[in-house]
Amino acid sequence: MTHFLASVRNAAEAECVLAAGADIVDLKEPDEGALGAVAPSVVRACLRTIGGRKPVSATVGDLPMNPAVVTDAVAATAELGVDTVKLGILVGGDPWGCFEVLGSLGTPADLVLVFFGDMPTDIDPVEAARASGANGVMLDTAGKERGSLTDHMTLGEIGRFVDRAHHAGLQVGLAGSLRPHHVQPLLGLRPDVIGFRGALCEQSARGSNLDPNACAEIGRLVAAGGTATEARFEAHATSAVW
Numbered sequence: 001m002t003h004f005l006a007s008v009r010n011a012a013e014a015e016c017v018l019a020a021g022a023d024i025v026d027l028k029e030p031d032e033g034a035l036g037a038v039a040p041s042v043v044r045a046c047l048r049t050i051g052g053r054k055p056v057s058a059t060v061g062d063l064p065m066n067p068a069v070v071t072d073a074v075a076a077t078a079e080l081g082v083d084t085v086k087l088g089i090l091v092g093g094d095p096w097g098c099f100e101v102l103g104s105l106g107t108p109a110d111l112v113l114v115f116f117g118d119m120p121t122d123i124d125p126v127e128a129a130r131a132s133g134a135n136g137v138m139l140d141t142a143g144k145e146r147g148s149l150t151d152h153m154t155l156g157e158i159g160r161f162v163d164r165a166h167h168a169g170l171q172v173g174l175a176g177s178l179r180p181h182h183v184q185p186l187l188g189l190r191p192d193v194i195g196f197r198g199a200l201c202e203q204s205a206r207g208s209n210l211d212p213n214a215c216a217e218i219g220r221l222v223a224a225g226g227t228a229t230e231a232r233f234e235a236h237a238t239s240a241v242w
């Protein structure tokens, strides 16, 4: 089964995506970049509103790969009480230094490493997850104006990312300016999570207000596609959402 992740910037938006069937509420400020972070007070308010009904993830911002910067941000976000912290893997800096320190951090939250399809690095996602203690990896896009994930990677390349991570026992998420027509082909690759922001918004503009009808459409599509996918493929053996 593939879970529907919806990125929201405040508690009112969290209610909106829960009503649309979101399986994971992802806290993110879209005006602050691909993985823009919301303020700690907003994280706390969202956690109170969501009240444990669904798992909550949060991004830490588009940070340079500096071990001290990254680990401080991951630790601080985890301590707010979210279930999962998402860390974007940017080009440059000292990524392996970051992974090493994260690996010994022991935060109360799970860690997901987000790789960008439009910003390839030579970092192996499985090795990075092993080194950092992450239990999931995700594909997304950094430049939201430069097309969707499938404009930067073929379905075959995305499928190999999913399969390799699954073989390593990792949870896998897919996102990146995805639109309704992307849902069916990507669910066929059996990711654990499929994530959206722009497609949930008025005029599909990720910085705009959520459009409840668009949220409901994506919710229905993921739920229906997930059912169809399970019928065609053997279920992937995983119990956790991430």
Ligand SMILES: O=C[C@H](O)COP(=O)(O)O
Residues within 6 Å of the ligand: 005, 007, 026, 028, 140, 141, 144, 175, 176, 177, 178, 195, 196, 197, 198, 199, 206
């Ligand atoms: O984590 C998922 C992202 O928030 C996706 O955002 P997007 O659909 O605007 O690329």
